Amino acid sequence: MKIRRLKWLGVFMMMLLFVLIGRLVDIQLWNTESFSKHQVNLIEASVKQRSQVLTVDDGRGKFYDRDGEPLTHEEKQVLVLFPFLKKMEWPADEVASILGIREDQLRQEILNQKKPFAFGGNQPLELNEYQSKAINNLKIPGVFAVKQKFNSQTMLAGQLLGLTVQYSSLPKERYPDLELLPDTRVGDKGLQRTFDEFLLSSGESKLVFHVDANGGPMFGVDVKYVEPANPLYPVKVITTLDKELQETAEKIVDNYQIKKGGLILLDIEKSEILASVSRPVLDKMQPNGSGAINHMFTQHVPGSVFKTIIAAAAIDYESAPPQRMFDCNQTIDGKEEKQRPLGMLNFQNSFSQSCNRAFAEVSQEIAKKDANFFETYADKLAITQYSGWQGNLYHSAFKQLYGEQSGTIWKDQAELKKDPKMIAKTAIGQLNVQVTPLAVANMMATIARGGEKQMVKAVKKVEFNNGTSAIDFPKKEIDQNTISPYTAMKLQELLRSVVNEPKGTGASLKDLPYTVAGKSGTAQINITEGKLNKWFAGYFPYENPKYALVAVNLDTTENTRGMVAVFAEMVKAIYTMNHENSSKEG
Structure with missing residues (x-):
């Protein structure tokens, strides 16, 4: 009995020895680079120890x-x-x-x-x-x-x-x-x-x-x-960013205490993003929090900025000749305008002073001729399309901008375009109209270029470490469906009147060092809570356009300052930088 136990003990010891030898072989020879379920590289771990x-x-x-x-x-x-x-x-x-x-x-x-x-x-x-x-x-x-x-x-x-x-x-x-x-x-x-x-x-x-x-x-x-x-x-x-402009833009947005919104600045000639600021700030500790959303690339209700689209259609349909007057003491549905009675105005003054009644009337008239004119002209000015650069890289579809949304006019409620009341609300950039600040900036750049629609770049090229180019991103047109040079010229005049006219909504921009053309917008997004989106979009200098700029404050209230002030600060900062850089070069 004793001998049998000794034999079994010997067998057990031999088996244990074989297991240990096998484990040693496994560690030393077979799984040295992926040891255990944690895939530990034992060679690297050994090197790290010493x-x-x-x-x-x-x-x-x-x-x-x-x-x-x-x-x-x-x-x-x-x-x-x-x-x-x-x-x-x-x-x-x-x-x-x-x-x-x-x-x-x-x-x-x-x-x-x-x-x-x-x-x-x-x-x-x-x-x-x-x-x-x-x-x-x-x-x-x-x-x-x-x-x-x-x-x-x-x-x-x-x-x-x-x-x-x-x-x-x-x-x-x-x-x-x-x-x-x-x-x-x-x-x-x-x-x-x-x-x-x-x-x-x-x-x-x-x-x-x-x-x-x-x-x-x-x-x-x-x-x-x-x-x-x-x-x-x-x-x-x-x-395509300019570091100095980007730093300045972020300071301006924060100085004006914009909690949700920001600004985006484009180089019109090159169709490139020079600065882009979105608030709330992106928090590294909460990467999926509210700051993760780039509000410059996401849809928002534009308010009267959208009247630029209606103006383009009105020019082509000859719906607003200079002698035609609009009763701007009325609301879009013909009731008495108590908040902003503006009197009798022609179309240019209706645009510069942002008369809702004029654009409701014109839109209802055009819609009887073409029920799809909203979509047609939104497409011509690329306000509902993707603006960011996209194309094929190495035979695969590629988009530069992460999370960019396209705009929308009716959403899934196309039947509304048959209702005159819904047409009137849409004409002033309310109801279901949603656009991105990037698309609005690109619309302004398109008008400034005389109707040429281009994709917007955020990256110029990718370079190898030795300085040679790996990828270059060329200029690309969005498509050929755009406004005529004549329509672009008339829109330029209308946008300039917003600043040039004494009662224009952008009149305070008149004395800036650069001449400005643009359009303001105030959109109601929650009547019960009094929530508004405040916009100003435009380009400058008017005579030789170089920059398109959009500033927007989202989910804000009547008590906050309008975006004209933010726009003005950015224009002045750009002028100062350009003047200082010219002095250095001189």
Whole structure:
């Protein structure tokens, strides 16, 4: 019996030994790069145990403004210190002397560090060329001057550029053919999302320093610089934004305490976005909160801005000759106008003073001839189409702008176009009319260009890391269905009258350094709560159009200032910048 137990014990020990040997083989030979259900790379983990690493660049592509200025990051020459310095003697006094700081400042910052870091905390000290060279010439183990990329503390054009998240938080079917590590950053919204496949990291650039069991340097002063194998990456996405204009636009929007809304500025000739601000602010800690919506690309009730569409139809149908007068003491349904009685006005003054009655009458008359004229002229001025650049890239459909919506006139209630009352409400940009600020800005640009409809770009090109171009985005027309040059000219005159006429809704813009043409709009969106959308859309200079601008305050009240003031501030800021830049060049 005793012998049998010993045999079974021996068999058990042999089996246990085989299991342990098998496990060792599994770890050492078979699953070294994907150990356990967590897919741990044991080789990398082993290297990490005996290495101290500082990431200089995460390898993901970066965004730049039209002049090459970084938008989402900063590049600084910094002092990198490794934590093992606190365990060894090193000439801290010499380094401090080069930096112009006290030696104890240098030593103190190292004491609580466990990983390599850039000296200076959240705002690393930026070194000049002399300091960098002098420090590296000392050849001190664990002390290096390097150029490092940092994420910007402030988010410019947050909703337009978007955010990144770790790949592990997304459904894996997005990139089924790519082997991405769980901590790889991928685009979540904005241009980060639409250009994600170009921006994906092909490997980090980092400093690797090997240490012994005590955390000290193993190989003297040698540090290994590791960078992606492909020198073409990371790519640079050159946007159409002007960093200085973007910063100014954000300040203006915040100074006027716009809680929901913002502004968008276009370069008319190039059909490019120069600045785009949406509020609420995009919060990195709550990426799916209210700040995630780009209100410049989403539908909103436009109010009287939509009268520009009716004016285009009225010009073509000759429904508003100069001698025709409209009773602007009446509402759209013929009742007494108590809030804004304007008297008898011709069509131009009806446009400049925003008389609802005139546009209700004209629309009802045109609708008897063409029930679809709203859609026709909205299409001619691209106000209900997608404005953002789209086309084929590598034989696949591609859109630059994330989350852009098209506009709508009737929604799913086409039967309403037969009702004169509904026609009147639609004519003044109410009822079911919904458009995006981007589309309104593009409408103004189209009119300023004499009727030429173009797609709007947010990105000019994608460059490889060596400066060669990977993709260029050319100018593209939306389509050929547009207003005639004559209609565009008459619309230009009407838009100018809004500012030029003494009683025009934009008369306060008359004395700006640039001549302005435009249209105001106030839309009722909740009568019970007194909620309004306030707009001003236009272009400037009138004689030689360069900029189209839309400012909008959404879900606001009667007590808040109109958008004419915001529009004026932006115009003055642009003039000042252009004047200063001209002086510098001169």
